[in-house]
Amino acid sequence: MRARRPILREAEQRELVLGERRVAYTLKRSSARRTLALKVGEDGEVTVNAPMRMAWHRIEAFLNQHADWLRQRLENLRRQTFRWQDGIELPYLGSLRRLSMEPAALPLVFPLADRILVGGGEDGAAVLVTDWYRSEAARLLPERLFAHVARVGYPMPRFRLTGASSRWGSLSPTGVLSLNWRLLKASEAEIDYVICHELAHMRVPNHSSRFWREVEALYPGFEEPKARLRQNAALYFQF
């Protein structure tokens, strides 16, 4: 009988850039594998299986080849897994609030400390709650923007609320600063990071190292909320 060689395994966390999004994944290497595999779990977990000693550039090329497939798969999953129903948890300013559907109540949204009440049937809830988020964002985001502008002594840019499907904010060449209403789901630190990121573009239009120094000057310690926003992107873009 031949002695069995022990199977060697290694796992590491890595990140993949998919257009404007960054996707965290686990790279699992195993001496028992001969081929590459890319898997997306029901919960959106991305795993790449690779042979133990395969060169990184080959894995990278494989990922680039499958980038479109992966993007599509993650998008579909995000839409499939979200259902408007009583009891779901909705992110709001960095915490989760339970959605309470009150079919007998008027079709309005009532925010409570730990819950968001929505009247009317299940059918209308998506529109009512989404509109409520938008109107809250239209009120709170410019306030927050103004606070930062006043603090750093920049001129107040023109402001626009957007519903872009994958961007948090932008600064147009004509100086209009846009923020996504979905930022209302994020924590204050995440919102502040996006605002300071866009404000920094008023001085530096690109993403050079000079730009990131400007962001750091406007918002010291921005790396942490920046990373958190990336991790939470799928949750915030659910609806």
Ligand SMILES: [Zn+2]
């Ligand atoms: Zn930017």
